Amino acid sequence: MESPLLPDLVDTHAHLDNSQYDSDRVTVIERARQGGISQILTVGCDLASSQASIALAKEYPEIYASVGIHPHDALEGSDDGITTLRHLAKSNPKVVAIGEIGLDFYRDRAPRDVQRETFRRQIRLAREVSLPLIIHDRDAHAEVETILREEAAREVGGVLHCFSGDLAMAKRCLEMGFYLSFPGTITYPANSAAREIVKIVPDDRLLIETDCPYLSPVPQRGKRNEPAFVRYTADAIAELRGISAADIARLVRRNSYDLFRIGTPAGAKIAYTIRNSLYLNITNRCTNTCTFCPKFSGGMVKGHHLLLSHEPDAAEVRRAIGNPTRYDEVVFCGYGEPLLRLDLVKEIAAWLKTRGVQVRVNSDGQANLVHGRNIVPELVGLVDTLSISLNAADPATYQRLCHSSFGEAGYEGVKAFIRAARDIIPTVVASVVTFPDLDLAACRQVAAELGVPLREREYDNVG
Numbered sequence: 001m002e003s004p005l006l007p008d009l010v011d012t013h014a015h016l017d018n019s020q021y022d023s024d025r026v027t028v029i030e031r032a033r034q035g036g037i038s039q040i041l042t043v044g045c046d047l048a049s050s051q052a053s054i055a056l057a058k059e060y061p062e063i064y065a066s067v068g069i070h071p072h073d074a075l076e077g078s079d080d081g082i083t084t085l086r087h088l089a090k091s092n093p094k095v096v097a098i099g100e101i102g103l104d105f106y107r108d109r110a111p112r113d114v115q116r117e118t119f120r121r122q123i124r125l126a127r128e129v130s131l132p133l134i135i136h137d138r139d140a141h142a143e144v145e146t147i148l149r150e151e152a153a154r155e156v157g158g159v160l161h162c163f164s165g166d167l168a169m170a171k172r173c174l175e176m177g178f179y180l181s182f183p184g185t186i187t188y189p190a191n192s193a194a195r196e197i198v199k200i201v202p203d204d205r206l207l208i209e210t211d212c213p214y215l216s217p218v219p220q221r222g223k224r225n226e227p228a229f230v231r232y233t234a235d236a237i238a239e240l241r242g243i244s245a246a247d248i249a250r251l252v253r254r255n256s257y258d259l260f261r262i263g264t265p266a267g268a269k270i271a272y273t274i275r276n277s278l279y280l281n282i283t284n285r286c287t288n289t290c291t292f293c294p295k296f297s298g299g300m301v302k303g304h305h306l307l308l309s310h311e312p313d314a315a316e317v318r319r320a321i322g323n324p325t326r327y328d329e330v331v332f333c334g335y336g337e338p339l340l341r342l343d344l345v346k347e348i349a350a351w352l353k354t355r356g357v358q359v360r361v362n363s364d365g366q367a368n369l370v371h372g373r374n375i376v377p378e379l380v381g382l383v384d385t386l387s388i389s390l391n392a393a394d395p396a397t398y399q400r401l402c403h404s405s406f407g408e409a410g411y412e413g414v415k416a417f418i419r420a421a422r423d424i425i426p427t428v429v430a431s432v433v434t435f436p437d438l439d440l441a442a443c444r445q446v447a448a449e450l451g452v453p454l455r456e457r458e459y460d461n462v463g
Helices: 025-034 047-059 071-076 079-091 112-129 141-150 167-175 192-200 227-241 245-260 314-321 338-353 367-371 395-402 409-421 440-450
Strands: 009-014 037-043 063-067 095-104 133-138 158-160 179-182 206-208 271-274 277-280 329-332 359-363 385-389 427-433 454-457
Touching: 009 206, 009 227, 009 245, 025 037, 025 227, 037 047, 037 095, 037 227, 037 245, 047 063, 047 079, 063 079, 071 095, 071 112, 079 095, 079 112, 095 112, 095 141, 112 133, 112 141, 133 141, 141 167, 167 179, 167 192, 179 192, 192 227, 206 227, 206 245, 227 245, 245 271, 271 314, 277 314, 314 338, 329 338, 338 359, 338 367, 367 409, 385 409, 395 409, 409 427, 409 440, 427 440, 440 454
Parallel strands: 009 037, 037 063, 063 095, 095 133, 133 158, 158 179, 179 206, 277 329, 329 359, 359 385, 385 427, 427 454
Antiparallel strands: 271 277
């Protein structure tokens, strides 16, 4: 499925200095700009292309550069070569990475021992100048991983570009703190293995790229690739992950900032979109400190920054919402328990219902304990759906995972809240996060006994 032009896409790996663009480079860059590509990282492969990439970055505000020696050119990795890279990296503020560097045992255009040494030397340089790495790995998975570990590459992190390893390698690289980047090859019919990996990469570790002029995506396959074509890869990844292409664009933009300091990070959001739902982030307070909550690991959901500087009042929330009829639903769900602000929820929900908007509240189910009364009747006519986090099949497990401020009584409060809601709120759903070792079968049984359906939310994939 092809999307309309997307705003603020980032191509995190291009080779705009390549001779294939000599006749129309300006046009290619303008076409990317018109296609909503707001930033491009053009990547050095040898000393000459590193210098050319810097020149492009100086000429165009949306272009950034990396400097490095590709394994094909590993013979350049002499003392003088590394000295030149060091100067380029330290003297140019738009140099944001060391790369692409690594090993290529497929073409073997440089002796393998030279490839290894040049790779190691450039990792040491990256640590010296505090820049992340862009890693090339072709038919050398085990050695690439070994060298990254032995050279303490996780100190600066980086990205495995055009990731081609298997699922096990993907997980090991993620554990080392690396990002994984995917080009247009994920659109190729035969590349089903890569598509399965794309599905499991955490939101905050995913990047997309063209690797242009190579690896054009379907439907441009067979043509020279260019940054404007990154949107086809964004479309494909969005479909694989069950979100919108705009969601992919946003989270990749945030990841590009976090890794490379490309662009400008957005501030905290009161209202934020995922797919075609609008979510309202009205408090960061909560009665739980759940083990799996992303609030404690960076404050991001699908590229949205949700750590509030203050709790918004009703006027701020309405301004943040704008026209609510554009969305399939409006959901009270941010980095806290919305029903702690019960009066605000009721006021905004009433305003939304006058406009015919579907309203959902995602809750930890402990609002009756907080307010000292059954507040569910107060939501009748205002809330169409209550999604309540069950998250366990017994009080002890719930407390171990969710750390309720009410202790194990919190779990019984959740079940009582579900029972109070199921007969008077149109739709009530229990949910669990599929945390490792959680007894899902037992959770399903509890939900069945409570008389509500159970939604199983994938662990480490919020939103």
